[in-house]
Amino acid sequence: MPHLDAAYTLAFYLVRDAADAEDVVQEAVLRAVRYLSTLRSDASARTWLLAIVRRECYSAYRARRARAEHTLERGDDEERQIVDPGERPDDAAGRSVLRSHLIAAVDALPERLRETLILREIQDCSYEEIATITEAPLGTVMSRLSRARAKLADELGGVLDIEELS
Amino acid sequence: MSESPDFRRAMRDAFPERPAPEQLRAWAQNVARTGGDTRHSEPERVRTISRSAGARRVLQAAALVLALGAGWGGHALAIGLARGTSADDAMVGELVDSHVRSLLADHLMDVKSTDQHTVKPWFIGKADFAPQVTDLASDGFPLLGGRIEYVAGHSAAALVFGRRKHVINVYEWPASSADQRVVREQRSGYSLLHWTANGLSFWAVTDATPADLDAFRSAYTPGH
Numbered sequence: 001m002p003h004l005d006a007a008y009t010l011a012f013y014l015v016r017d018a019a020d021a022e023d024v025v026q027e028a029v030l031r032a033v034r035y036l037s038t039l040r041s042d043a044s045a046r047t048w049l050l051a052i053v054r055r056e057c058y059s060a061y062r063a064r065r066a067r068a069e070h071t072l073e074r075g076d077d078e079e080r081q082i083v084d085p086g087e088r089p090d091d092a093a094g095r096s097v098l099r100s101h102l103i104a105a106v107d108a109l110p111e112r113l114r115e116t117l118i119l120r121e122i123q124d125c126s127y128e129e130i131a132t133i134t135e136a137p138l139g140t141v142m143s144r145l146s147r148a149r150a151k152l153a154d155e156l157g158g159v160l161d162i163e164e165l166s
Numbered sequence: 167m168s169e170s171p172d173f174r175r176a177m178r179d180a181f182p183e184r185p186a187p188e189q190l191r192a193w194a195q196n197v198a199r200t201g202g203d204t205r206h207s208e209p210e211r212v213r214t215i216s217r218s219a220g221a222r223r224v225l226q227a228a229a230l231v232l233a234l235g236a237g238w239g240g241h242a243l244a245i246g247l248a249r250g251t252s253a254d255d256a257m258v259g260e261l262v263d264s265h266v267r268s269l270l271a272d273h274l275m276d277v278k279s280t281d282q283h284t285v286k287p288w289f290i291g292k293a294d295f296a297p298q299v300t301d302l303a304s305d306g307f308p309l310l311g312g313r314i315e316y317v318a319g320h321s322a323a324a325l326v327f328g329r330r331k332h333v334i335n336v337y338e339w340p341a342s343s344a345d346q347r348v349v350r351e352q353r354s355g356y357s358l359l360h361w362t363a364n365g366l367s368f369w370a371v372t373d374a375t376p377a378d379l380d381a382f383r384s385a386y387t388p389g390h
Contacts, residue, residue: 001191001194001195001197001198004186004190004191004194005183005184005185005186006183007186008184008185008186008187008190009183009184012184013181013184018187019276021184022187022190025186025190025194026190026193026194029193029194029197029198030197033197033198098176099176099179099180102176102177102180103180103181106177106180106181117177118181121173121174121177121178121181122177122178122181122183149173
């Protein structure tokens with residue numbers, strides 16, 4: 001089953017729960033499997049599967065997320081460190097601070113910005129692929145990406161040197 | 167802000183790729199393999215796994231494969247059953263495997279709660295029957311949570327209870343009217359107890375003692 005890890009990773013970060021991500025991927029696979037053999041290009045198969053996963057995430061879990069259920073596994077077993085915003089992290093501890101701040105800042109992004117950013121930075125999708133997956137015009141994808149990065153720069157500006165982001 | 171390798175590195179560090187769990191991978195491979203079989207019978211719109219006969223069938227197939235722990239040896243078991251292996255015997259094996267897998271694979275619970283009023287509604291829309299969910303903390307069997315399993319051709323509600331430092335998995339599904347038996351089994355160091363009550367079939371599996379299971383049964387379904 002190709003692209004299963006990509007599908008699971010996207011589901012995991014969109015629904016933010018391992019068990020829910022499994023449910024979503026199962027639904028997506030059941031939908032996908034009927035058409036899998038008709039696909040030619042590997043890249044388009046991946047884009048198409050991710051689009052199905054994303055739709056499943058929204059159709060199955062919108063209501064649930066709206067209830068603000070926020071079970072984020074990675075958040076549970078990692079300490080969130082609070083630092084003086086003026087401090088410049090430049091060692092291992094600093095990187096872990098950056099990491100937890102980045103996770104919190106990405107999680108705080110509006111959903112459309114967050115998914116666009118995840119597809120771009122984590123899934124390595126092209127703008128065109130993101131446009132297909134999120135059913136948005138190319139211009140919207142680019143504007144969402146730049147808004148997402150601007151918000152992160154705002155949030156993280158005090159924690160890390162802005163040059164690291166830009 | 168433009169594209170930046172540092173930013174991407176930071177993002178990937180914070181949001182690493184999540185490999186699909188092995189169970190999901192095995193299931194997906196099986197679906198991909200049997201995709202032709204499900205295509206015609208599966209409803210156009212699948213709302214939940216438990217409502218879709220096609221989905222349930224492939225999950226059962228995957229459960230069989232996993233229960234064997236032998237990759238694609240699922241055929242071997244299917245043949246074995248057709249030749250008349252005792253249904254109970256196969257079921258006991260499946261239940262023990264499911265119990266062990268739930269402990270090993272970090273898949274003990276999909277709903278984690280000690281509150282029966284949280285656990286019971288969780289099954290709505292996931293199981294096509296209403297399982298019994300009773301917290302027995304006062305009897306020494308605290309409710310820990312639940313999940314859906316596919317065992318021996320049934321969509322089963324699996325309830326998880328604690329017993330001192332042990333775990334009891336209780337599998338429930340609608341009982342056939344003919345089944346009034348009480349079955350006690352020992353398998354691979356695990357104890358199993360089967361009984362029926364209130365239209366439900368119960369199979370309890372644990373590494374606690376058989377006496378614990380009897381105590382559980384009389385507390386869970388008094389008089390049965």
